[in-house]
Amino acid sequence: MRVEPEQHVLAPSRTPWSHRPHLDGLRTIAVYLVVLFHADIEAASGGFVGVDLFFVLSGYLVTNVLLSDLAANGTVRLTRFYSRRARRLIPAAAVVVVATAVAALMVLPSLDRASLGGDARASSLWYANWHFLQQASDYFAVDGPESPFLHFWSLAIEEQFYLAFPLVVIAIWKAGARLGWIMAGIAVLLLGSLSLQILLAESDVNRAYLGTDTRVYQILAGSLLATVFWRWNMASAVVNRPVVRRFVRALAVVSVGAMLFVASSAFDVTVSQRGLVATVASLAIVVTLEVGGASAAVRMLSIRPIRYLGQISYGTYLWHWPILVIARGVVDMSPLAALLVSGVLGTALAALSAEIIESPIRTAGVLDSRPGRVMLGGVATAAISGLLLAPALVDWDRRPMIVSANSPVGSAESGPVPDLDWETIARTSPDVPPCDDPLGSDCTVVEGDLGTILVIGDSHARMYLPAFSNLARDRGMALAIDFAPSCPWQDGLLAGEAGDRFSPGCADRRPITYGIRIEAIDPDLIIVAGFPRTIGVGTVFTDRDALGDLDTDDLVATTTEATLRALAADDQTILVVEPVPVLQRDPLSCLSAAADQSECAFSAVPAGIEELLERELAAEFDNVETLDLDEAVCPIADACPAIIDGSVVRRDRHHLTPEFAETLTPQLAAIVAALLDD
Numbered sequence: 054m055r056v057e058p059e060q061h062v063l064a065p066s067r068t069p070w071s072h073r074p075h076l077d078g079l080r081t082i083a084v085y086l087v088v089l090f091h092a093d094i095e096a097a098s099g100g101f102v103g104v105d106l107f108f109v110l111s112g113y114l115v116t117n118v119l120l121s122d123l124a125a126n127g128t129v130r131l132t133r134f135y136s137r138r139a140r141r142l143i144p145a146a147a148v149v150v151v152a153t154a155v156a157a158l159m160v161l162p163s164l165d166r167a168s169l170g171g172d173a174r175a176s177s178l179w180y181a182n183w184h185f186l187q188q189a190s191d192y193f194a195v196d197g198p199e200s201p202f203l204h205f206w207s208l209a210i211e212e213q214f215y216l217a218f219p220l221v222v223i224a225i226w227k228a229g230a231r232l233g234w235i236m237a238g239i240a241v242l243l244l245g246s247l248s249l250q251i252l253l254a255e256s257d258v259n260r261a262y263l264g265t266d267t268r269v270y271q272i273l274a275g276s277l278l279a280t281v282f283w284r285w286n287m288a289s290a291v292v293n294r295p296v297v298r299r300f301v302r303a304l305a306v307v308s309v310g311a312m313l314f315v316a317s318s319a320f321d322v323t324v325s326q327r328g329l330v331a332t333v334a335s336l337a338i339v340v341t342l343e344v345g346g347a348s349a350a351v352r353m354l355s356i357r358p359i360r361y362l363g364q365i366s367y368g369t370y371l372w373h374w375p376i377l378v379i380a381r382g383v384v385d386m387s388p389l390a391a392l393l394v395s396g397v398l399g400t401a402l403a404a405l406s407a408e409i410i411e412s413p414i415r416t417a418g419v420l421d422s423r424p425g426r427v428m429l430g431g432v433a434t435a436a437i438s439g440l441l442l443a444p445a446l447v448d449w450d451r452r453p454m455i456v457s458a459n460s461p462v463g464s465a466e467s468g469p470v471p472d473l474d475w476e477t478i479a480r481t482s483p484d485v486p487p488c489d490d491p492l493g494s495d496c497t498v499v500e501g502d503l504g505t506i507l508v509i510g511d512s513h514a515r516m517y518l519p520a521f522s523n524l525a526r527d528r529g530m531a532l533a534i535d536f537a538p539s540c541p542w543q544d545g546l547l548a549g550e551a552g553d554r555f556s557p558g559c560a561d562r563r564p565i566t567y568g569i570r571i572e573a574i575d576p577d578l579i580i581v582a583g584f585p586r587t588i589g590v591g592t593v594f595t596d597r598d599a600l601g602d603l604d605t606d607d608l609v610a611t612t613t614e615a616t617l618r619a620l621a622a623d624d625q626t627i628l629v630v631e632p633v634p635v636l637q638r639d640p641l642s643c644l645s646a647a648a649d650q651s652e653c654a655f656s657a658v659p660a661g662i663e664e665l666l667e668r669e670l671a672a673e674f675d676n677v678e679t680l681d682l683d684e685a686v687c688p689i690a691d692a693c694p695a696i697i698d699g700s701v702v703r704r705d706r707h708h709l710t711p712e713f714a715e716t717l718t719p720q721l722a723a724i725v726a727a728l729l730d731d
Contacts, residue, residue, distance in 0.1 A: 075342050076110060077363030078354025082309070083107045084366040086316045088373050088399065091204075092392035098318040102331035104207045105271050106312065107370075109335035111211050112275025119222050120232075120283055129223050136424035138215050139431030140414050145368055145406050146208070147438035150177055153201045153375040154443035159454045160382045162646030164475040169200065170444030176205035177439020179212040186263045201375035208370075210265050214272050236280045239273055246270035254325030261325055271332045278336055282343065302348035305341035308334055309350060368403025368411065376402075452646050467651040468696070475645040479704050483518035483711055485536055491565045492573040499525040499532035504729075507576035509535045509566060510542040514582035516708050517630065519715035521580065524722050528729075533574050535566050542581040543612035544619070545597045560596055567619070578626050578729060581616075584707065585632035587661025606662055613666055621674040626728055629667045629679045633686050634660065635707040640695035653695035657687065680724050685717060 083106040090100030122129055150173050157166050168188070175184030185206055225238045247270040254261040261267045312334040314320055315327060322330070342351055353359070362369070377395040380386065386394065414420070420427050488496035496507075499522050506525055508514055515536045525532035539548045540559035544567045547559055571579070586593050586609050593605050600611060620627050634657030643653035664681070671677040686702060686709065687693035695702060700713045 074360045075351045075354040077360040079106065079110060079338065080363035080366040081359050084369050087370065088396045089392065091374055091377055092395055093388040094392055096318055097316055099316045099320055099327050102316050102327055105328050105331040106335045108271035109275040109332060112272035113279045113339055115215065116276040116279035119219055129219060131219055132424040132428065134219055136427035139428055140420060143431040143435050144410050144414050145371055147434050148406065148410060149371045150438045150443050154446035156379045157201060158446050158449055160379050161453060162642045163450060164479060164642045164645035166447040167476045169447040172200045172202035173443035174439050176202045177435045179209045181205035181209040182263045182265060186259060199378050201378040204374040206263055210268055213265050214269060232280060232284060236277065239277045239280060243270050243273040243277060246273060250325060258324060274332055274336055278339060298345065301341050301345040305345050305348050305350040308337040308341055312338060365403040365407045368406045369399050372402040373399030467649050470644050470647050470650055475641060478701060478710060479641055481711060483515055485515060485534055488535055491569045493533055493570045496533040496535060497531060498522060498534055501525055501529050501531040503529040504577035505531040505533060505574060506578045506580060507533045507535065507574050508580045510582040511540050511584055512538050512708060513584045517582060517714050519711045520718045520721050523715065523718040524725060527722065535570060537562050541586060542583045544616045545595050545600060546609065546612040547594055547596065578628060578725065579620060580628045580630060582630035585635060585661045585663055587663060588635060588658045610662060610666055614670060617670045617677060621677050624676065627677045628724065628728060631664045631667060631679055631681050633682055634693060636693055639706050640703055641705060644695050650696050654692040656691060657693060678724060678728055682717060682720065685720060
């Protein structure tokens with residue numbers, strides 16, 4: 054397919070285009086920053102910006118390819134462009150998709166494989182970012198099963214760009230056939246995407262991070278830079294001025310160092326802000342390397358081993374994440390071990406893939422003359438691997454062939470595992486009303502005439518709803534709720550990760566809870582419950598300037614004490630449900646693959662400070678009491694059974710199932726009776 058411009062031919066680039074070995078070296082930096090991040094190396098907690106560097110490089114390189122085609126042929130050969138993209142990207146990805154499905158079948162329990170068929174389809178057909186966004190997958194989450202296909206989100210954005218961007222260039226070229234028009238069009242699209250990123254980052258971290266429209270600004274930044282190089286010969290201007298040349302070469306080293314700093318834990322900003330700074334740093338690196346001549350940075354990045362690692366970086370990126378997820382499914386690993394396993398094995402498989410799959414297909418001259426057939430073959434390969442083979446493998450109902458070395462601890466009652474729908478159990482949580490009215494008119498769950506119970510908290514408060522409902526009905530009381538995911542009950546405490554909020558509405562909800570709603574509902578009993586925030590899982594912070602700069606323990610302690618003291622001073626009767634233990638592993642996932650219940654008894658994460666603090670405060674006030682459910686959910690020393698008296702205890706590592714929560718009604722009723730009836 055040939056698209057002819059209107060009587061115009063693009064002038065050759067002012068900076069002639071050819072292969073740049075140092076850009077391969079940049080790919081090396083990018084991919085291993087991501088590997089460090091995925092291995093949970095603390096010093097590289099911002100290593101996900103390696104993807105940002107990849108995006109800028111992709112835009113820069115693909116735009117040079119398109120403009121070179123226009124300049125050399127006066128046409129954009131779409132079929133040729135798409136076929137080359139297909140040869141470069143699809144074969145390796147298809148192999149990884151199928152190999153990952155095989156490995157998942159061998160290692161992962163059936164519950165952990167339940168969603169992988171859809172993940173494989175989305176990964177193969179280039180919409181993985183929207184797929185994972187729809188599933189509300191949190192790229193920065195610290196809990197829940199990880200998909201070995203999750204990393205395909207970034208490849209999906211690039212592939213969507215590759216499909217659409219040539220058509221945009223063609224449309225602009227046909228309209229005016231001027232490079233300036235292309236530059237202007239790219240600039241407009243970039244500003245639009247950047248605006249969306251800034252806007253959505255405030256309200257939805259996942260949407261801002263995974264959306265094509267919110268991330269394409271980084272690829273377009275590289276594209277705009279490419280058009281600038283085509284328009285102006287900046288390299289000549291630098292080379293002819295020794296003072297400027299020395300400055301630019303020094304700036305190249307500084308820019309690379311800045312990128313590494315942005316990827317480090319020392320750079321404490323939000324995910325969106327880190328991406329913006331990483332984009333600027335990436336542009337600075339490319340500019341200084343391209344115009345500075347044979348600088349020390351260029352020579353370093355062009356060293357053959359570094360250059361080679363960059364040339365196979367696509368394969369390394371494809372392989373390292375599924376290797377890590379599958380390996381973690383077999384054995385617990387330290388961050389260093391995770392880095393070695395995913396980095397070394399991922400690189401080795403990438404090198405093998407490049408040698409026997411990617412290079413032969415990419416360099417096969419016979420395929421150059423058949424671009425249409427190559428495109429169809431690429432689509433067919435992606436469809437067969439992602440729509441047929443991978444889903445069939447992960448949906449195969451069988452126990453893993455390789456038993457996890459993450460063995461249970463302590464002892465537990467044995468017994469055959471019941472044949473249950475584990476996927477449904479994992480998804481089931483109590484339904485709750487919205488509770489959006491500040492006065493609480495839409496917060497009632499159970500109607501009653503003999504008083505009111507108000508429950509405040511996050512998903513950990515919500516999981517007790519069956520027991521709370523039974524309690525209210527048995528006592529003839531009304532039950533009102535004030536729940537929000539990842540929204541602690543403490544006034545002024547917010548939960549998040551990497552500086553961004555998991556529950557953006559929480560900052561607005563709790564001032565309403567404690568400022569208006571409690572007074573409007575006028576409860577006879579307030580019950581508070583929540584996730585233990587001081588066990589090293591996730592982060593907490595506050596937007597209250599008065600609280601100052603406190604660490605996690607101090608912030609939780611300060612807000613807990615202030616909230617309970619304020620409620621107690623108002624003569625409210627308060628029950629604090631102490632946090633239940635959070636397990637090291639997911640027992641429900643284990644049950645889906647186990648033959649005996651005793652295989653799925655796991656130890657808990659060491660407890661934080663909340664229980665002791667809550668008990669100390671309760672001892673000061675006659676109207677405050679605490680409820681300790683540790684023995685109810687973990688009755689066996691050093692181990693928490695997965696099933697107790699026939700009830701599956703948890704739907705993940707820390708949330709109780711509604712069925713088991715209902716069994717806690719007697720303990721709850723006894724302590725409430727002591728509070729209200731004495």
